[in-house]
Amino acid sequence: MQIYLPIAEVSVNAFLLLGLGGIVGILSGMFGVGGGFLMTPLLFFIGIPPAVAVATEANQIVASSFSGVLAHLRRKTVDLRMGTVLLVGGLIGAAIGVVIFNYLKSLGQVDLLVKLCYVVFLGVIGGMMFVESLRAIRRTRRGAPPARKKHGWVHGLPFKMRFRTSGLYISVIPPVLVGVSVGILAAIMGVGGGFIMVPAMIYLLGMPTKVVVGTSLFQIIFVTAFTTLLHATTNYTVDVALAVLLLVGGVIGAQIGAMIGTRMKAEQLRILLAIMVLAVCSKLALDLLLTPSELYSIASGAGGH
């Protein structure tokens, strides 16, 4: 069934969009990522104009992460306090990131920088997670006890706060810093930042993997809701018809994803996320390295970015 999208001004297959939304929703509920880094290229591929794809998908992520958070809230795997701290940091970071982005844009070649950023970050994060979770799986197979949490310099910092759900008693400074840096990256790279936030929470803050997913989704809701409003009021590029088609699949997928996630072991979850991150990374790297079949690309409008 073909549906004509009023803002994108293209006609697309409704079932294809429902399916896409569903798959990305499952990943979102399982890993606590927004899924924007997967959805954007898929929407480009089926012919949605890039500006509309980026804006609309932010709206769809609001729906799937809200659905996911509710599922995680019922299992008490959302650290609301930690989420709020990260969110405050994230908003500050996003504001700084927008300034940096505009500065880079004035220098030109921002697209390239964004892509290189993606490849480097995804490669490093994915690689580290993959190695770590592989080791963890081997260790549990051998039956050795899990490594004790290290008490490093992080624990000597002031402004300590108790995060009951995560079972942590740490200074608020590291979470705020993590929030700020992810916010900056998210604004520059144009994504919600879930796939950077999740590993940062696991490895830098030492949060349990189960809690990380719900907490990440919690803060993604606010970031993407803000992005949606920004795009709707400045660029008029949110296509609500497209969003509805994607989010119907997305919210159902997120529920299924959350259900799968709770049945899996933490290190299995981490290794799957690592594989996914590495796959996206290599796809982007190949795009940069291989000779494209069409050297020219078209952007509507005189401006573009």
Added chain:
Amino acid sequence: MLRLAILLSLLALPLKAEEVVLGLSRDKVAITATFEGSEILIFGAVKREAPIPDIPLDVVITVAGPSLPVTVRRKDRRFGIWVNTDTVRLDAAPTFYAVATTGPLDMVLSATEDLRHRVSIPRAIRSVGAASMAEDAERFTEALIRIRREQDAYQLRENTVSFDEQTLFRTAISLPANLTEGTYPARIFLTREGRVVSRLETVIDVHKVGLERWLFTLSREKPLLYGLMSLAIAIAAGWGASAAFQVLRRG
């Protein structure tokens, strides 16, 4: 008496040997939510006062979408990776363009007439000043045409106008589903030996209706309300799915 009057008035008119009389199967295209493209039948006749001349006529029909500025970028290899290096901005390129003819375009229309009336696809794109943006600016125009032809947005349909008895002509232009809103000018040229002997222009009105119209207007006129509505839908859907799954698990 009446016949005489008509005859006299016809004689009084400046004598134009051949003229186009035109019909369209529809002059309005409504884009609804389930719009899947549309086919428009363009038909007409040649009106003459004199017997059919020996040299045959040809018909060229064009339908164009609204013209918009377009940016074309080209990738090049730098330090081993492919990056966008050159950019050319074209002043105006139609979002849709179709040319239908009775024969090969370069046979039925001379280069001079093509230049004057902007009939062929490359001529329909306005690229003043493009040459100053890159050394080989015409390659960018070619790329635009190549990409849009693959999407069926640009169509060159030679030999698709049927022309009976040098008088009645007709052709069908298929408008794709990915249509931009606006007025689509349709032009009909009668040519003989490459020269235009008569032309006629009309418009096809393409516009969104119903829900499509309402959403589009809302997004432009009350963007904040539109944005909040989108968020409300998202939150409601997220909550709805969660509630539904809870019921499912209990049941």
